[in-house]
Amino acid sequence: MTEAPRRTALDATHRALGATMTDFAGWDMPLRYGSERDEHVAVRTRAGLFDLSHMGEITITGPQAADLLDYALVGNIGGVRAGRARYTMICEAGGGILDDLIVYRTGDQEYLVVANASNAQIVLDELTARAGGFDAAIRDDRDAYALLAVQGPESPRILKAVTDADLDGLKYYAGLPGTVAGVPALIARTGYTGEDGFELFVRPADAVALWEALTAAGKDAGLVPCGLSCRDTLRLEAGMPLYGHELTAATTPFDAGLGRVVKFEKTSNGGDFVGRAALEAAAARAESAPPRKLVGLIAEGRRVPRAGYPVVDAAGTVIGEVTSGAPSPTLGKPLAIAYVDAAHAAPGTEGVRVDIRGSHEPYEVVALPFYKRQK
Amino acid sequence: MSNPQQLRYSKEHEWLSVAEDGVSTVGITEHAANALGDVVFVQLPEVGATVTAGESCGELESTKSVSDLYAPVDGEIIEVNEVVTDDPSLVNSAPFEGGWLFKVKITAEPGDLLSADEYTAFTAG
Numbered sequence: 001m002t003e004a005p006r007r008t009a010l011d012a013t014h015r016a017l018g019a020t021m022t023d024f025a026g027w028d029m030p031l032r033y034g035s036e037r038d039e040h041v042a043v044r045t046r047a048g049l050f051d052l053s054h055m056g057e058i059t060i061t062g063p064q065a066a067d068l069l070d071y072a073l074v075g076n077i078g079g080v081r082a083g084r085a086r087y088t089m090i091c092e093a094g095g096g097i098l099d100d101l102i103v104y105r106t107g108d109q110e111y112l113v114v115a116n117a118s119n120a121q122i123v124l125d126e127l128t129a130r131a132g133g134f135d136a137a138i139r140d141d142r143d144a145y146a147l148l149a150v151q152g153p154e155s156p157r158i159l160k161a162v163t164d165a166d167l168d169g170l171k172y173y174a175g176l177p178g179t180v181a182g183v184p185a186l187i188a189r190t191g192y193t194g195e196d197g198f199e200l201f202v203r204p205a206d207a208v209a210l211w212e213a214l215t216a217a218g219k220d221a222g223l224v225p226c227g228l229s230c231r232d233t234l235r236l237e238a239g240m241p242l243y244g245h246e247l248t249a250a251t252t253p254f255d256a257g258l259g260r261v262v263k264f265e266k267t268s269n270g271g272d273f274v275g276r277a278a279l280e281a282a283a284a285r286a287e288s289a290p291p292r293k294l295v296g297l298i299a300e301g302r303r304v305p306r307a308g309y310p311v312v313d314a315a316g317t318v319i320g321e322v323t324s325g326a327p328s329p330t331l332g333k334p335l336a337i338a339y340v341d342a343a344h345a346a347p348g349t350e351g352v353r354v355d356i357r358g359s360h361e362p363y364e365v366v367a368l369p370f371y372k373r374q375k
Numbered sequence: 376m377s378n379p380q381q382l383r384y385s386k387e388h389e390w391l392s393v394a395e396d397g398v399s400t401v402g403i404t405e406h407a408a409n410a411l412g413d414v415v416f417v418q419l420p421e422v423g424a425t426v427t428a429g430e431s432c433g434e435l436e437s438t439k440s441v442s443d444l445y446a447p448v449d450g451e452i453i454e455v456n457e458v459v460t461d462d463p464s465l466v467n468s469a470p471f472e473g474g475w476l477f478k479v480k481i482t483a484e485p486g487d488l489l490s491a492d493e494y495t496a497f498t499a500g
Contacts, residue, residue, distance in 0.1 A: 020412075035467070036438050037413045229412065229438055302416045304436045326438055327415040334415075357441075 008053035009146045009204035013211055017225055025117035027054040029228055036229035040329040043193050043234055047152035047218055048226035049211065056120020057145045057201070058113040058127060062136035065109050067268050072130040073101065074253060074275060076263035080105045085173045085190060088261055089253055090123055095278030096249040097256070099123050100241065102190060104175045112141075112186070112201070116243045130274060146207035150214060151197030151234075153373075154221040159198055161217040163187070167198075181213030192231060194238025194371055233326045236335060239296065239369025245307055245323040246294060246337055252279060254286035255339075257294045257368075292320060293345035296370055297354065297363040299334035305354045305363075311338050312360055314351035319344045322354060330371050337368065377495075378404060379471055384494035385447035386487065387429070390471065394481055401447060402475040403435070403466060406498045411437040414466040419444070419455040419477055426450060428485040433476070435466070444476065449483040 005028040008014075014021065019030035030051060032039060042048050060069060069077035075088030085104045089097050099119035104112040115123040120142060127138050150159055156167055165178030165187055175188035183206040191197040202210055215223065232242070241247050246256055253262050262279050264271075285291075297305065304327050311320030320340035328335045336354060344352055347367050353360040382390040388407035392400040408414065416436035426432040426446035433444035455477045459465045465474035489497060 020409075031439075032412060035413050037464075233438060303418075304416060304441065306441070327413075327436070 006054075008051055009207035010051045010053065010211055013208055014051065014225075019225070019227060022228065024228060025054060027117055029054055030225070032227035032229045033225045036227065036233070037329045039224060039226040039230040040233050042222060042224045043152045043195055043226060043230065044330055045153065046222035046224075047150060047154040047158055048193075048230070049214055049218065049223055050149040050151065050226050050231060051207075051211070052147040052149050052199070053145070053204070053207065054117035055147050056115040056117055056123065057141040057147075058115065058120070058124055059139040059141045060111045060113060060127070060136055061107075061139070062109055062134070064135040065111055068127075068131055068134040068136040069103060069111060069113075070266055070268040071134070071273050072127055073103070074262040074273065074279065075103070076266040077103055077105075077111070078266065078268050082106075082108055083174055083176055085175055085188060087173070089247075089258075090126060091252070091275035091279065092249060093275055093278065095252040095275050095282050097243070097247045097251055097253060098126060098249060100243055100247055104186070104188060106175070106177070106186065119243060144203070145201045146204045147199060147201055148207065148210055148214065149191060149197060149199045150218070150223070151191045151193040151226075152195050152223075154218070154223065155195075155197045158214065158218040158221055158223055159187075162213050172196075181210050181217075183210045183213075185210070192238075192240055193234040194240070194369065195234075195373055232324075233329060236324050236326050236337065237328055237330050237369065237371035239337070239371075241294075241337075242324060252282040254279070254282040255290075255292070255294075259283055259286060290342045292339040293342050294323075294368070295338060295340050295345050295347075296366040296368045297322070297336040297338050297352065298331065298366055298370070299336075299354075300362045300364065302334065303356045303359070303361055304334040305336040305338075305356060305361075309336075310355040311340050311344075311363075312353050312355050313344060314353070316360065319352070328370065335370055336363070340365070378406075378491040380491045382471070382491060384489040384491065384497075385428075385445065385485075386489070386497065387445040387447070388498075389445060389447040391447050391488065398453060398478055398480050399448070400475050400478050402470055403444070404494070404498075405470045408467050408470045408474070411435060411440070411442060411466075413438050414463040417444075417459055417463050417466065417476065419460060420446075420452045422452050422455060424452045426452060426479065428483070446479070447488065448479060448481045448485065450479040450481040452477050453480050454478040
């Protein structure tokens with residue numbers, strides 16, 4: 001697996017802006033353009049523009065598209081109305097998470113599934129494997145879309161300057177087809193930053209024109225280009241899980257505190273879906289005797305916890321593990337998300353530390369998220 | 376970016392000022408600061424500590440990673456920059472000036488310190 005990283009339609013734009021690039025899931029992506037802290041603050045207070053074209057799009061069409069997705073995924077996809085979106089997951093038969101997804105219902109018999117870049121092939125293969133007997137077609141649309149995101153409190157005003165679409169009528173987790181800066185787009189009110197914002201799915205050939213139009217429209221509002229580094233700290237503050245960190249094939253949605261995405265009550269396919277039995281057992285286990293819980297940790301000191309660092313008690317006994325950690329620009333302190341033994345997972349639990357390269361640094365246990373925007 | 380001509384450089388991306396009474400000021404280069412991204416925490420050696428060229432004597436933490444701080448020479452730490460401990464962003468904003476890290480009384484120098492031009496060529500590769 002030493003293939004050259006793939007480049008998005010905006011590659012030359014990023015390089016012209018002086019971006020520091022990084023290999024992410026086989027893609028050469030902008031890590032940051034200048035200071036990642038400044039980019040983070042811009043999204044929290046004004047607006048940021050992201051290239052997320054590495055995300056993996058898969059289109060499902062046909063009379064039984066909804067039934068297929070109800071069977072293949074854990075959510076109640078048939079219950080999603082046209083023009084709305086749902087956060088959901090695809091699990092193994094054993095209940096382990098294969099990926100977390102956003103599914104947009106783009107038509108009566110059409111859905112757009114958006115997978116993480118690192119898992120897009122697995123999701124495509126699993127959907128295909130699970131499609132037997134359903135009157136539905138699966139189309140690999142990874143090369144059909146570029147994805148740009150405008151995130152931050154100024155994003156509605158910026159987008160309104162370049163589209164006639166009814167943004168006020170577009171609710172959180174909704175998407176509608178429209179035209180933005182003369183470019184046909186699926187306009188979705190979704191994001192991964194904890195702020196209001198939009199994701200725009202467009203043809204790759206239109207990506208540069210749209211980027212430039214948004215940059216111009218956002219100039220006075222303080223819109224800046226933003227890389228994946230600040231996207232990670234933004235989602236961490238917002239307590240949003242990241243596949244490969246909080247979510248893995250060894251974790252069920254219930255272990256990750258996201259059991260609400262599993263809809264046992266769905267009735268299509270006689271209520272059957274991949275992973276159902278294992279997830280029922282996982283739900284019962286999480287209710288009665290959870291081994292570990294996902295919590296937030298806030299540092300008292302300044303050293304930064306990193307994924308994989310042990311969480312320890314006052315005696316130095318390992319009681320958990322950090323899954324994500326970073327310095328938080330908003331709180332001004334290092335933060336971590338960690339799986340911690342249930343006995344130590346209650347907010348305010350005393351004596352919880354993170355082993356930072358041999359030094360046991362004190363941490364406060366809190367409920368997620370760390371940051372919630374004022375509406 | 377340009378590397379000041381009067382400084383010397385290590386291959387671990389530290390700079391070293393011209394010694395006065397055997398004492399040099401040490402920091403990390405702009406190239407290193409840019410590669411790290413926003414520095415959020417620095418752990419500097421203790422005043423009085425003995426350091427060895429090429430060996431770790433502290434840490435620099437950025438948003439994405441933690442990196443060792445290497446001593447560019449053998450010697451004794453005689454002063455550390457407390458201002459940068461309180462405001463690590465100086466490492467990014469003024470790596471060759473206000474973002475200096477420590478002063479060291481040199482007891483021995485390695486033979487492979489680089490001139491500004493040599494360091495520029497080293498980091499261009």
